[in-house]
Amino acid sequence: xxxxxxxxxxxxxxxxxxxxxxxxxxxxxxxxxxxxxxxxxxxxxxxxxxxxxxxxxxxxxxxxxxxxxxxxxxxxxxxxxxxxxxxxxxxxxxxxxxxxxxxxxxxxxxxxxxxxxxxxxxxxxxxxxxxxxxxxxxxxxxxxxxxxxxxxxxxxxxxxxxxxxxxxxxxxxxxxxxxxxxxxxxxxxxxxxxxxxxxxxxxxxxxxxxxxxxxxxxxxxxxxxxxxxxxxxxxxxxxxxxxxxxxxxxxxxxxxxxxxxxxxxxxxxxxxxxxxxxxxxxxxxxxxxxxxxxxxxxxxxxxxxxxxxxxxxxxxxxxxxxxxxxxxxxxxxxxxxxxxxxxxxxxxx
Amino acid sequence: xxxxxxxxxxxxxxxxxxxxxxxxxxxxxxxxxxxxxxxxxxxxxxxxxxxxxxxxxxxxxxxxxxxxxxxxxxxxxxxxxxxxxxxxxxxxxxxxxxxxxxxxxxxxxxxxxxxxxxxxxxxxxxxxxxxxxxx
Numbered sequence: 001x002x003x004x005x006x007x008x009x010x011x012x013x014x015x016x017x018x019x020x021x022x023x024x025x026x027x028x029x030x031x032x033x034x035x036x037x038x039x040x041x042x043x044x045x046x047x048x049x050x051x052x053x054x055x056x057x058x059x060x061x062x063x064x065x066x067x068x069x070x071x072x073x074x075x076x077x078x079x080x081x082x083x084x085x086x087x088x089x090x091x092x093x094x095x096x097x098x099x100x101x102x103x104x105x106x107x108x109x110x111x112x113x114x115x116x117x118x119x120x121x122x123x124x125x126x127x128x129x130x131x132x133x134x135x136x137x138x139x140x141x142x143x144x145x146x147x148x149x150x151x152x153x154x155x156x157x158x159x160x161x162x163x164x165x166x167x168x169x170x171x172x173x174x175x176x177x178x179x180x181x182x183x184x185x186x187x188x189x190x191x192x193x194x195x196x197x198x199x200x201x202x203x204x205x206x207x208x209x210x211x212x213x214x215x216x217x218x219x220x221x222x223x224x225x226x227x228x229x230x231x232x233x234x235x236x237x238x239x240x241x242x243x244x245x246x247x248x249x250x251x252x253x254x255x256x257x258x259x260x261x262x263x264x265x266x267x268x269x270x271x272x273x274x275x276x277x278x279x280x281x282x283x284x285x286x287x288x289x290x291x292x293x294x295x296x297x298x299x300x301x302x303x304x305x306x307x308x309x310x311x312x313x314x315x316x317x318x319x320x321x322x323x324x325x326x327x328x329x330x331x332x333x334x335x336x337x338x339x340x341x342x343x344x345x346x347x348x349x
Numbered sequence: 350x351x352x353x354x355x356x357x358x359x360x361x362x363x364x365x366x367x368x369x370x371x372x373x374x375x376x377x378x379x380x381x382x383x384x385x386x387x388x389x390x391x392x393x394x395x396x397x398x399x400x401x402x403x404x405x406x407x408x409x410x411x412x413x414x415x416x417x418x419x420x421x422x423x424x425x426x427x428x429x430x431x432x433x434x435x436x437x438x439x440x441x442x443x444x445x446x447x448x449x450x451x452x453x454x455x456x457x458x459x460x461x462x463x464x465x466x467x468x469x470x471x472x473x474x475x476x477x478x479x480x481x482x483x484x
Contacts (some may be wrong), residue, residue: 018448019447020444020446021446021447021449023356023443023444024443024445026449026450037449037450039450040446041442041443089453105477144440188357188440190442192449192450194450194452196453197450197451197453197454198452199452200452204441204442206442206443206444207442207443207444207446208444208445210445210449210450211445211446211448211449212448212449212450212451212452213448213450213451213452213453214451214452214453215451215452215453216453216454219366221469226451228448234451237452238452238453238454239453239454240453242454271454273452283396285419301475317380340484
């Protein structure tokens with residue numbers, strides 16, 4: 001049995017973001033290969049909130065980053081299989097990823113690490129040569145999440161299995177950050193945390209809910225035009241194949257991989273936004289919807305998840321009570337699938 | 350035998366319950382009175398303490414309903430049952446009219462460089478424009 005790697009911290013400066021409302025404070029900084037945003041009321045809590053989020057992000061990055069050589073996850077790669085004693089944080093993140101795989105029928109699978117590397121997504125996205133001439137490697141189907149065993153903090157990882165927690169880790173981070181902020185600021189007020197567009201809220205929301213824009217990219221102006229929804233509870237997350245794309249041998253690739261083929265998904269939906277009780281649920285469901293392709297509508301409907309799907313042609317499909325027009329609240333299911341189901345897969349099969 | 354002792358009805362007064370002299374009776378009445386006052390005082394203290402505790406608890410935890418489905422549920426159990434948020438809940442938050450965040454794909458990218466300085470790992474991050482206009 002191996003023990004965990006040492007820890008370290010990192011932080012980028014927070015920048016205040018003016019929104020036009022003085023009753024809330026918003027700040028943003030780079031984190032986890034994307035951006036982190038915090039919104040709080042009362043606005044005087046922003047400093048404490050950002051500090052609390054810093055701690056969460058530093059820990060999550062140290063635990064679950066695939067691109068840091070000194071992360072706990074990278075340390076697992078280097079060991080090439082075995083039994084590992086994980087930190088509590090990584091154990092939870094892996095448990096959520098396995099539960100999400102079980103919940104989505106394997107549409108999101110944390111064992112796609114090798115598939116992503118074969119496609120060329122082998123480092124922080126900004127460091128990828130996005131126009132490399134030679135083709136990508138041979139597609140590597142995911143070995144399968146059910147080959148991984150997690151019993152409390154003990155992880156049994158077969159040789160050659162590389163974990164990638166990209167479909168759930170940002171959601172886990174947003175959930176943790178909201179808890180941390182509420183713990184640091186007390187029960188008064190409310191908080192919204194976004195990690196790369198995966199958003200969780202806590203405390204008391206503003207009147208009528210937190211106003212949240214739904215768009216393919218942070219600076220996107222459509223089509224389809226961005227929609228504004230109100231979030232009064234839970235979380236919302238978005239996955240899209242139009243971001244994080246690169247080219248290998250003239251072929252455009254993206255980061256959402258079908259675990260069954262090891263290739264980027266090629267379904268009818270280019271973007272999926274899903275509301276759920278927790279951000280990890282929403283994060284997993286949004287990615288699963290992209291992977292599910294034609295089955296996305298039936299799966300999301302069966303799970304009772306409000307969702308907004310955008311087809312390749314730009315047509316918008318609203319499901320499960322997702323408001324068809326701007327300005328309305330999103331109904332959010334209660335109860336989590338991925339946290340409640342974050343138990344060792346061996347015990348459930 | 351009782352009759353022999355001159356106490357009819359079979360009752361035999363205990364020695365302490367006999368008629369005491371006036372001094373003893375006055376002392377006992379004083380003690381009884383003091384006990385009665387103490388009981389009322391204790392009861393008042395209990396009621397007062399409880400009322401104060403309830404008032405403090407109400408101030409510490411306002412009656413406004415907590416945000417349904419917050420991350421606090423993350424560790425909770427159960428699967429989907431009902432929905433929340435279909436209508437604005439009882440919130441005491443301020444009105445916010447402008448969007449505070451965007452749910453989107455992770456389009457903003459950051460270059461992360463890890464170096465070792467004096468035995469400590471330093472992570473430098475450089476922000477880049479989104480990379481989604483490549484076709």
